[in-house]
Amino acid sequence: xxxxxxxxxxxxxxxxxxxxxxxxxxxxxxxxxxxxxxxxxxxxxxxxxxxxxxxxxxxxxxxxxxxxxxxxxxxxxxxxxxxxxxxxxxxxxxxxxxxxxxxxxxxxxxxxxxxxxxxxxxxxxxxxxxxxxxxxxxxxxxxxxxxxxxxxxxxxxxxxxxxxxxxxxxxxxxxxxxxxxxxxxxxxxxxxxxxxxxxxxxxxxxxxxxxxxxxxxxxxxxxxxxxxxxxxxxxxxxxxxxxxxxxxxxxxxxxxxxxxxxxxxxxxxxxxxxxxxxxxxxxxxxxxxxxxxxxxxxxxxxxxxxxxxxxxxxxxxxxxxxxxxxxxxxxxxxxxxxxxxxxxxxxxxxxxxxxxxxxxxxxxxxxxxxxxxxxxxxxxxxxxxxxxxxxxxxxxxxxxxxxxxxxxxxxxxxxxxxxxxxxxxxxxxxxxxxxxxxxxxxxxxxxxxxxxxxxxxxxxxxxxxxxxxxxxxxxxxxxxxxxxxxxxxxxxxxxxxxxxxxxxxxxxxxxxxxxxxxxxxxxxxxxxxxxxxxxxxxxxxxxxxxxxxxxxxxxxxxxxxxxxxxxxxxxxxxxxxxxxxxxxxxxxxxxxxxxxxxxxxxxxxxxxxxxxxxxxxxxxxxxxxxxxxxxxxxxxxxxxxxxxxxxxxxxxxxxxxxxxxxxxxxxxxxxxxxxxxxxxxxxxxxxxxxxxxxxxxxxxxxxxxxxxxxxxxxxxxxxxxxxxxxxxxxxxxxxxxxxxxx
Numbered sequence: 001x002x003x004x005x006x007x008x009x010x011x012x013x014x015x016x017x018x019x020x021x022x023x024x025x026x027x028x029x030x031x032x033x034x035x036x037x038x039x040x041x042x043x044x045x046x047x048x049x050x051x052x053x054x055x056x057x058x059x060x061x062x063x064x065x066x067x068x069x070x071x072x073x074x075x076x077x078x079x080x081x082x083x084x085x086x087x088x089x090x091x092x093x094x095x096x097x098x099x100x101x102x103x104x105x106x107x108x109x110x111x112x113x114x115x116x117x118x119x120x121x122x123x124x125x126x127x128x129x130x131x132x133x134x135x136x137x138x139x140x141x142x143x144x145x146x147x148x149x150x151x152x153x154x155x156x157x158x159x160x161x162x163x164x165x166x167x168x169x170x171x172x173x174x175x176x177x178x179x180x181x182x183x184x185x186x187x188x189x190x191x192x193x194x195x196x197x198x199x200x201x202x203x204x205x206x207x208x209x210x211x212x213x214x215x216x217x218x219x220x221x222x223x224x225x226x227x228x229x230x231x232x233x234x235x236x237x238x239x240x241x242x243x244x245x246x247x248x249x250x251x252x253x254x255x256x257x258x259x260x261x262x263x264x265x266x267x268x269x270x271x272x273x274x275x276x277x278x279x280x281x282x283x284x285x286x287x288x289x290x291x292x293x294x295x296x297x298x299x300x301x302x303x304x305x306x307x308x309x310x311x312x313x314x315x316x317x318x319x320x321x322x323x324x325x326x327x328x329x330x331x332x333x334x335x336x337x338x339x340x341x342x343x344x345x346x347x348x349x350x351x352x353x354x355x356x357x358x359x360x361x362x363x364x365x366x367x368x369x370x371x372x373x374x375x376x377x378x379x380x381x382x383x384x385x386x387x388x389x390x391x392x393x394x395x396x397x398x399x400x401x402x403x404x405x406x407x408x409x410x411x412x413x414x415x416x417x418x419x420x421x422x423x424x425x426x427x428x429x430x431x432x433x434x435x436x437x438x439x440x441x442x443x444x445x446x447x448x449x450x451x452x453x454x455x456x457x458x459x460x461x462x463x464x465x466x467x468x469x470x471x472x473x474x475x476x477x478x479x480x481x482x483x484x485x486x487x488x489x490x491x492x493x494x495x496x497x498x499x500x501x502x503x504x505x506x507x508x509x510x511x512x513x514x515x516x517x518x519x520x521x522x523x524x525x526x527x528x529x530x531x532x533x534x535x536x537x538x539x540x541x542x543x544x545x546x547x548x549x550x551x552x553x554x555x556x557x558x559x560x561x562x563x564x565x566x567x568x569x570x571x572x573x574x575x576x577x578x579x580x581x582x583x584x585x586x587x588x589x590x591x592x593x594x595x596x597x598x599x600x601x602x603x604x605x606x607x608x609x610x611x612x613x614x615x616x617x618x619x620x621x622x623x624x625x626x627x628x629x630x631x632x633x634x635x636x637x638x639x640x641x642x643x644x645x646x647x648x649x650x651x652x653x654x655x656x657x658x659x660x661x662x663x664x665x666x667x668x669x670x671x672x673x674x675x676x677x678x679x680x681x682x683x684x685x686x687x688x689x690x691x692x693x694x695x696x697x698x699x700x701x702x703x704x705x706x707x708x709x710x711x712x713x714x715x716x717x718x719x720x721x722x723x724x725x726x727x728x729x730x731x732x733x734x735x736x737x738x739x740x741x742x
Contacts, residue, residue: 059223060088062088062089062092062223062224062228065077065087065088066080066086066088066091068088069088069216069220070219071212072216075207076208076212079205079206080205082205083204088219088220088223089220091216091219091220092224092253094202094203095202095696096200096252096253097202097203098201099198099199099261099262100116100198100199100200101198102190102194102195102198102199103118103198103257104118105119105120105170106118107119107143107144107145108121108144108149108151108175109145110182111145113175113176113177114174115174115175116174117172117175118171118195119151119170119172119173119187120143120168120169121140121151121168121169121171122140122141122166122167123164123165123168124139124140124141124166125138125139126138126162126163126164135155135156136155137153138152139151139152139153140152149182150182151182151183152178152180152181152183153183153185153187154184154186156185156186160189161189163189169189169190170189171184171187171188171189172187172188172190173185174187196257197257198256198257198260200214200217200252200253218253218254221250224246228249229727230245231245231727231728231731232245232271232724232728233720233721233724235721236717237271240270240271242268242271243268243271247268248268248269251266251269252269264702264703272698273697273698273703274706274709274710275713275728276696276697276732277695277698277703277706277707277710278711278713278717278728279728279732279733280695280732281710282714282718282725282728282729285718286725288494291471292337294471295335295336295337295470295471296334296337296338296440296470296473297335297366297438297473298333298334298335299333299360299364300333301329301360302359302363302364304363305362306359306360312388313388315503317352317353317356318499318501318502318504320498320501321348321353321501324353324497324498324499325357327495327497328340328353328357328497329357329360331473332357332361332473337472337473337474338474338475339494339495340474340476340494340495340496340497341476341494341495342475342476342478342497342498342499343497344478344479344498344499344500345479345499345500345669346628346629346632346668347502347503347506347632347635347636348479348501348502350445350479351381351384353477354370354443354445354477355385355388355389357441357443358422358441359389359392361440361441362394362421364440365438366438366439366440366441367415367418367421367423367438367439367440368440368441368443369422369423369425369429369439369441369472370385370422370423370424370443370445371426371430371443371444371445372424372426372445372446373445373446375401375402375426375578376578376581376602376606377445377446378398378426379581380607381445382396385422385424389421389422394421395419395420395421395422397414397415397420397422397424398411398424398425399423399425399428400425400426401428402578402579412434416436416437418437418438430461436461439461439472440473441472441473441474441475442472442474443475443477444474444475444476444477445478446477446478476494479668506635506636507638507640509631509635509642509643509666510640510642511631511643511645511666512643512645512663513619513645513660513663514644515648515649516617516646516647519646522615522646523560525613526560526564526567526613526615530567530594533610534610534611534612534613534639535591535594535596535608535610535611535612535613536594536596536611536612536613536614537596537598537602537613537614537615537630537633537634538597538598538615538617539598539602539617540552540556540597540598540599540618541600541618541621541622553597553599554571556597557597560595560597567594568592568593569593569595569596570584570587570588570593570596571598572584572598572599572602573598573601574601581601585602588611589607591610596611600622600626602630602633606633607636609637610637611634611636611641612634612635612640613642613643613644614630614631614633614641614642614643614644615643616643616644616646618647619645619647619662620647620648620655623675624658624661624662624671624672624675625671625672625675627658628662628666628668630643631643631662645659647659661674696732
């Protein structure tokens with residue numbers, strides 16, 4: 001082993017000085033005023049004007065802007081905002097991604113390449129550099145498994161004291177394999193008194209390094225000592241063996257070496273996880289209670305219009321459809337707004353359920369608005385409802401952004417005077433110019449694709465007619481099954497119905513996974529299918545060749561035109577105008593095209609029963625929910641249907657698992673649970689949309705076992721400590737407290 005020499009005195013001095021300066025910058029006197037080394041001693045405890053006659057700035061609180069902390073200027077504050085850190089208190093909830101344990105020195109060995117660890121290195125040579133960002137390069141040697149091992153250390157920009165040749169240093173950083181041997185880039189110089197420390201590693205952004213984040217969090221913890229309150233009653237904590245909020249946060253951000261690395265199973269973390277989940281449940285329940293304080297039109301069950309529709313269609317709803325329709329009718333009959341989520345797998349018949357609800361509402365003299373996430377889906381719904389409702393003497397209106405000014409004016413007039421009984425559209429429905437005569441029901445399809453504020457804007461249309469005293473009923477539909485984990489935390493304000501039965505005539509879809517180099521065999525299969533009178537889709541993830549290596553729709557369209565000259569091939573993508581997309585889809589449905597090349601714009605709302613083959617290019621790049629939706633475009637007739645998932649090598653383990661699961665099951669709920677596990681709730685729910693509260697400490701996948709306990713905690717707080725509910729919601733949910741509205 002190398003003999004250990006203490007770092008030079010300048011290194012120890014630098015670490016000590018940094019701590020002194022930091023403490024001076026972030027400390028406060030007994031009155032709460034910030035102290036400054038330049039402040040005369042006799043004035044430091046006075047709280048009056050300083051020697052210069054200027055009043056000192058009050059110390060920051062947890063609700064103060066983060067810019068009030070020492071060392072945070074406008075540029076740093078702007079970068080912190082990317083991490084959703086805008087106040088001092090936000091730093092307390094910036095949870096570490098992991099921890100660095102500096103207790104054990106590791107040997108220099110290729111086995112540790114890619115690891116961040118503590119290494120001891122004796123510096124033999126130091127050379128300054130001024131190429132690009134490199135400022136210094138050191139050549140050193142450390143102990144390896146079989147003897148001394150050479151290592152190159154690079155420093156960039158500012159890096160503290162300059163290492164000196166002939167001395168040994170403790171370096172913490174990631175060991176890398178360079179072109180000429182082992183390397184380390186920008187390691188931290190560790191003083192002997194720092195050995196064994198546990199350092200949190202936070203989510204960061206460009207321009208904010210880990211030391212800066214740790215410094216700011218430590219400053220926020222100092223503010224919390226005097227400013228943090230604990231809204232969770234002591235009786236709750238004692239019964240569960242939980243620490244105070246301050247101690248729990250100290251365990252996360254300032255772990256002690258004797259206590260080891262914080263683990264999710266210990267009381268401090270369990271307290272924060274369960275409390276946060278319980279608070280989200282409370283916020284949704286509160287939102288539901290507020291929503292149901294207003295009235296809605298009571299609509300008793302009416303059957304004759306729906307019976308006429310079924311007579312025209314010539315089929316009977318499934319038992320699951322009849323059950324869900326009954327649940328909706330019960331809701332509509334009350335004077336409280338219906339808040340119901342209808343889940344149904346691809347092809348389960350949600351549209352017919354929505355039609356049954358709409359007919360009852362229209363029969364009672366009210367209007368219905370159906371909002372879809374894309375123009376293509378809105379047009380599909382408009383065609384279906386026109387075919388179903390117009391023979392019953394009802395007026396169906398499509399409102400979209402692609403309409404002419406004259407057509408739009410006429411449509412708005414029909415809505416305002418009540419001539420249009422059901423309107424279907426996209427985001428155009430919640431524009432200020434749209435006014436209803438009597439809006440009684442809002443139907444939102446594929447709800448997770450809309451921001452909460454967009455949905456609220458539409459439901460507010462029903463309130464405007466009488467000063468806000470009433471709200472329309474709300475029916476929300478999704479073909480993306482919501483895992484139970486998410487339903488309990490993100491949709492606790494909704495009643496949930498599940499259509500768990502497929503209509504007769506739907507055939508299972510056989511899914512196969514094929515390497516892209518076998519594309520020729522797939523093209524031959526298309527020719528066979530089309531020769532038998534059926535049709536096929538070929539889905540690509542891009543429109544044109546882009547930065548990622550994926551087949552583009554236009555390139556594929558040209559290639560297939562050359563390979564299959566005897567077939568008529570169409571193309572649909574998101575850059576087309578609505579009228580052009582509608583025309584191409586209509587031609588495909590009418591049989592003018594044998595094969596349709598498309599992007600994922602056809603993911604929802606496309607119904608062509610004669611299509612029995614789906615090819616999905618670069619399937620390894622898509623999530624399970626999207627693959628399942630695309631697969632659902634086939635199997636809509638009585639003919640055996642197939643889905644081909646084309647992939648490129650190399651495949652990651654996660655992508656391989658996704659494709660394998662797609663081959664094994666068509667169960668949407670099983671796929672949804674797996675999608676949640678792989679991609680996380682943000683992607684599955686579309687929580688990038690405005691108004692969805694994000695979890696700070698809890699993780700819906702890792703902590704789903706705590707949901708039952710969180711629900712029990714929410715019940716106990718409401719029953720025994722209702723005064724704690726509002727402070728908890730303010731702390732954990734804050735301004736996003738309205739996210740449960742729909």
